[in-house]
Amino acid sequence: MHRYRSHNCGELRAADVDTDVRLSGWLHNRRDLGGILFIDLRDHYGLVQLVARPGTQAAEALDKLTKETVVRVDGKVVSRGADNVNPELPTGEIEIEATEVEVLGAAQQIPFTINADDGVNEERRLEYRFLDLRRERMHRNIMLRSAVIASIRHKMTTLGFNEMATPILSATSPEGARDFVVPSRLHPGKFYALPQAPQQFKQLLMISGFDRYFQIAPCFRDEDARADRSPGEFYQLDIEMSFVEQEDVFQPVEKLMTELFEEFGDGRHVTSPFPRIPFREAMLKYGSDKPDLRAQLELVDITDVFADSAFKAFAGKHVRALPVPAVQDQPRKFFDQLGEYAIQHGAKGLAWVRVGADGALTGPIAKFLTEENVKVLTERLGLEEGHAVFFGAGDFDEVSKIMGAVRVEAAKRAGHFEENVFRFCWIVDFPMYERDEETGKIDFSHNPFSMPQGGMKDLEEKDPLDILGWQYDIVCNGVELSSGAIRNHEPDIMIKAFEIAGYDRETVEEKFAGMLRAFRFGAPPHGGIAPGVDRIVMLLADEPNIRETIAFPLNGNAQDLMMGAPTELEEVRLKELHLNVRKPQVK
Known part of the structure; x- marks a missing residue:
């Protein structure tokens, strides 16, 4: 034996x-x-x-x-x-x-219960992560992750993609977050950067003549934690394709996601095909560029209705309405709790009216609406007996954020929310640029390596804020799984695009010397995307926090409580790396 x-x-x-x-x-x-x-x-x-x-x-x-x-x-x-x-x-x-x-x-007395959920806090769990992973739920999540990655590899190979590795030590890149940097021992005063994404390298692979690439790629970003974002490192399914337009990227990714979520979704329905929703439409209808389509309600822009209104709360502001059917049996508590929810998300309050049997509107702001207001709202919102309408007013971004959250919460409370489904969509037609509210500077709004939809002509002739990029996101149940783009593969267009964002030609030539040099030796049109593996598993496992699907995550302060990282370096090691540490002064 x-x-x-x-x-x-x-x-x-x-x-x-x-x-x-x-x-x-x-x-x-x-x-x-x-x-x-x-x-x-x-x-x-x-x-x-x-x-x-x-x-x-x-x-x-x-x-x-x-x-x-x-x-x-x-x-x-x-x-x-x-x-x-x-x-x-x-x-x-x-x-x-x-x-x-x-x-x-032999085992010492364990610090928390393994065979039951005893409510131990996350910091304690992460300190003893090797024990936490023995719990049935955690063990199941990690095995799900393993199976999902194995399935992804098989499906990607079947779809004609080839797995390739890209460097971990490279140069810094303006990806939108802070880099983790690594000091060079052999080159004093110089640093490597850990990749925020293999962006430039996967493009260089296309320029090198490879046609369909993928990689389960480790990525590193020095950014704060969120429920759907792990600080420090994460993994993504990195994809790039040559000689493609936007829809050519969508087709294999949509097939992959549909099959993957059907395979591991525990019977939950996957809606297909995935709708294509322009960014501006998403912001107007859903208040978000990552809409949760399980909520079967839509916002309606009614700014024009109150443009010249005497109702000061709405006059001169961006106004969005949320019609909610079949709330005739809802008590006043339903409206008050939604108001409290809106306040928690930054609103000063939540205006609303209810439609009665005779079509008349009642509620806190009904007396401020003129007959013409009521007529237009009834027609535009399709109001009928039993409807309620919630209103938000303010600047565009503020209203979008608040009413986007209210839309989902109202759908859940009023029975207009689909359970046990995966509702995917593509968000397309992102603006190429945005204006920084504090500095007024024009900057990239999404991926700086994207091709503008109108090419050089739009860059030269259009207001930068009106230029759209061949950029897209894939979203599932209100979670952004990935951003992607058709890449800017023409040197002159790339330099012009960066000049609009404040980078002069010399800076672009210096920062992206390798890529620009490659473009000048014959670059194919190419594009790609990079769905987050951690977020995919989080959705499949039905976990609200991404750290529940990662074996050894950092905590919310980017610390490894189990291994004690980050750590200080001994003086001899600092000297070897040509570094002096300057700590912030304690006040």
Whole structure:
């Protein structure tokens, strides 16, 4: 018999009764019923129940051991009997009559419960992540991640893509976030940057003559954590294709996502094909460029209705309306709670009216609406008996943010929200540039390497804020999975595009010397995208926090509490790297 096991803990069944077995695993739980010990033994594959009877070596050994001790157990498979079957376990028809136990790895008293959710805080869980990962939910999430990545690799190869690796140590790049930098020992005063994305290298692969590339790529960004963003590092499915237009990129990605979410979505429906929604339309209808289409409500721009209104709360402001059908049975509490929700998202309040049986509007602001206002609103919003309308007013971005959140919350509370579905969409036609509110400077709004839709002509003739880029996002259930673009592969257009954003020709030539040089030796039209692997798994696992799908994530302050990173360097190492550390003064 094998030194540690003849079977794993999850494979024994009724057909194995009377078999002598050897198992190894963690002591998951223990129950003492009149001197008879019942032990749950756990390994990677599952759980099995052991029985240790009084007076046996097994009982004496198991009675003294702490939970999570690693043991080897010899015994015989016996039937539990019809009355004692545990239908929740694949091994629930049998148990192991334990005869001998060997301790393989003793465990100290554990700091939190493994076999149940005891509400321990995240910082504690991350400090003891090796214990946290033993929990069933966490183990399942990490195995889901492994299976998803394996499936992605298979599907991408089937679609004709080739997996290739790109460098980790490279030069800094204006990707929109801060780089993690690595000092060079051989080149004093100079630094490498860890890639925010393999952007330039995957483009260079296309220029080198490769046609369809992909990579499960590690990316590094020195940015703050969010529920759907892990600080420090993350992984993305990096994709690039040659001789393509926008729809040519969409087709394989849409096929991949549909198949992937059908395979691992636990029966949840995947809506297909994915609608294409222009950025400005998304902001108007949904208040967001990553709309949750499970919410079956839309915002309506009614700014013109109140342009000359005497109602000061709306006059001269951007006004958005949210009509919500079938709320005639909702109590006043429904409206008050939505108002409180809007305030939590930055609103000063939430105006609303309700449509009665005669078509008349009632509610806090009904008295401020003229007959003409009511007529136009009724026609434009398609109002009928039982409708309610919520209003937001302010500047465009403020109203979009607030009413976008209210749209989803109202849909959930009023029964206009689809459950158990994955609603994808493409957001297209992003503006190439935006104006920085603080400095007034024109800057890139999305990907600086994108091709402007009108090429050089638009760059030279249009207001920068009116120029659209061949840029797109893929969104699922309100989560942005990825941004992508058709790339700017023409040197003169690229230089002009960067000049508009404040980079002179010399700076562009210096920062992107390798790419520009490559463009000047014959570059094909190309484009790509990079869906986030962590976010894909987060959606499939139905987890609200992305750290629940990563084996060893940093905490919200970008610290590794388990390994103690980041750490200080010894003086000898700093000297070797030609560095002096200047710490901020403590006030």
